Amino acid sequence: MLFLAAITIDKADPVLNxxxxxxxxxxxxxxxxxxxxxxxxxxxxxxxxxxxxxxNQVQQLELSGAEQRWQQAVQQKEATEIIQQCRKRYTxxxxxxxxxxxxxxxxxxxxxxxxxxxxxxxTGPETLNLSARLLGSLFITxxxxxxxxxxxxxxxxxxxxxxxxxxxxxxxxxEKFFTEPQxxxxxxxxxxxxxxxxxxxxxxxxxxxxxxxxEHFGKLDSQAQNxxxxxxxxxxxxxxxxxxxxxxxxxxxxxxxxxxxxGLGDLPYRGSKREEREQHQQRHQxxxxxxxxxxxxxxxxxxxxxxxVSQAYSAIVLPGRGRYKYDxxxxxxxxxxxxxxxxxxxxxxxxxxxxLVGIFPQGFGLVFIPLNDDGKPQPRYEFxxxxxxxxxxxxxxxxxxxxxxxxxxNTTFNMSLSPEYNLxxxxxxxxxxxxxxxxxxxxxxxxxxxxxxxxYLRHLLPQCWEPDNFFSLGANQNLWNNAHLRLN
Numbered sequence: 066m067l068f069l070a071a072i073t074i075d076k077a078d079p080v081l082n083x084x085x086x087x088x089x090x091x092x093x094x095x096x097x098x099x100x101x102x103x104x105x106x107x108x109x110x111x112x113x114x115x116x117x118x119x120x121n122q123v124q125q126l127e128l129s130g131a132e133q134r135w136q137q138a139v140q141q142k143e144a145t146e147i148i149q150q151c152r153k154r155y156t157x158x159x160x161x162x163x164x165x166x167x168x169x170x171x172x173x174x175x176x177x178x179x180x181x182x183x184x185x186x187x188t189g190p191e192t193l194n195l196s197a198r199l200l201g202s203l204f205i206t207x208x209x210x211x212x213x214x215x216x217x218x219x220x221x222x223x224x225x226x227x228x229x230x231x232x233x234x235x236x237x238x239x240e241k242f243f244t245e246p247q248x249x250x251x252x253x254x255x256x257x258x259x260x261x262x263x264x265x266x267x268x269x270x271x272x273x274x275x276x277x278x279x280e281h282f283g284k285l286d287s288q289a290q291n292x293x294x295x296x297x298x299x300x301x302x303x304x305x306x307x308x309x310x311x312x313x314x315x316x317x318x319x320x321x322x323x324x325x326x327x328g329l330g331d332l333p334y335r336g337s338k339r340e341e342r343e344q345h346q347q348r349h350q351x352x353x354x355x356x357x358x359x360x361x362x363x364x365x366x367x368x369x370x371x372x373x374v375s376q377a378y379s380a381i382v383l384p385g386r387g388r389y390k391y392d393x394x395x396x397x398x399x400x401x402x403x404x405x406x407x408x409x410x411x412x413x414x415x416x417x418x419x420x421l422v423g424i425f426p427q428g429f430g431l432v433f434i435p436l437n438d439d440g441k442p443q444p445r446y447e448f449x450x451x452x453x454x455x456x457x458x459x460x461x462x463x464x465x466x467x468x469x470x471x472x473x474x475n476t477t478f479n480m481s482l483s484p485e486y487n488l489x490x491x492x493x494x495x496x497x498x499x500x501x502x503x504x505x506x507x508x509x510x511x512x513x514x515x516x517x518x519x520x521y522l523r524h525l526l527p528q529c530w531e532p533d534n535f536f537s538l539g540a541n542q543n544l545w546n547n548a549h550l551r552l553n
Contacts, residue, residue, distance in 0.1 A: 089542040095202055098183060101176040103220035110172040111219045114282045117169065117328040118320070124162055131155040169328050177274040181266065184228050187258045193454050198545040199228050201428035201452055207383050208533040214302070217385045223281040226379040227274045232454070233371060234273065236417050243367055272352060276359035279321045280372060286320025289313055302387050321360045325353070370411035374418055377401060377410065382426045392529055395489065398424045398459065423456040430530040431464060434486040434497055444501045445509055446488060448473060449480065450532050452544045460484050465544040467535065471509065475541045480551040494526045
């Protein structure tokens, strides 16, 4: 795998630097969405949850102690001034902790609603396109955030995971995989053009996204973090053994439950109308019940498997692990199918996952042998980026062609790429090597690398490429608009 895009932008050129800094409206909106989850110091969900797990026990003791002191003052008939002071101390603490809970609710709802606004379209094809764009953009831009592990772990991964979960949910409901009749009814009656009145959106998708976020952020529980880092002695990305892993997952689930019950809890009604108050309380209790049901579902249940599979795939394809290697990411399918054999995941859901995404992640950079007008392979290679769901076969990705004569540019052509011409696969590389002299292959590399360093020439043929520099140009960020489809 080569970092081919690195030479397309001259960092000393102020004009290109300005272009590199440009961002499409979509990408700016996506980055703003990520700040709802992780943006320390600005009331993001991460900061609020971190504060809760750090101070919850102390706050509960403070509140309990203040209440006991107030009751004691009343029972012992202390001076009125003392009783009032004790009561004020208790109510002030109660008000402060309730304010923190409301902030947490607000942040969670905002993040979940924002995600749905970006991932859901008014038609099925539009929803798939928006979701592919989100996952592809997250995947490409995450490569430049490797030095920001908390941003990756608490913004990129939960966002990616939730979008993937939504698309798998749609697929499984279309196949009537879930046995809950109410879910099927909501799915059949969905009205994507009127999301506020859509029961599928409000009663299932929104609570599931919220539960997905709660489950992910449950790992901020102090005990879970202590186990993960060996009480601060090791890095958080260390590999856990099977016993530690099981204990960590248990602590995360307990953390999610505690966060829901104490960090969120009841949502008070602000108003004076009794009927509205009762309706509000009923809706909120239903939401709490759903969230508790979702985050406590058995891992081997249908819903539990959906959570696990989307989490596992997100953890593999996004950076953050010490053993992360870009050119091995397409092997995620093999890793997860091996896990199916060990009984860790549902084989059916893993199969549907790779039917949806294929073996190449959205946004993955591929190198291919182009065909001429007669359908014959040409003696060179070009570049593409995976940009669509549901490939004909998992190893035949749907891509946007992003080069002409090895010059990187956003074209107006998509293609279905055959393994026969995909340089990720060794037979395709061998085909090109056998048809093109070694000197010609070196010349092709020299077109890409001005210095033609020996470390690049030794490879001769790249099997994939990382398009993050290419994607940093605003003109190259819309790889998902309508385009002509080619076969290659």
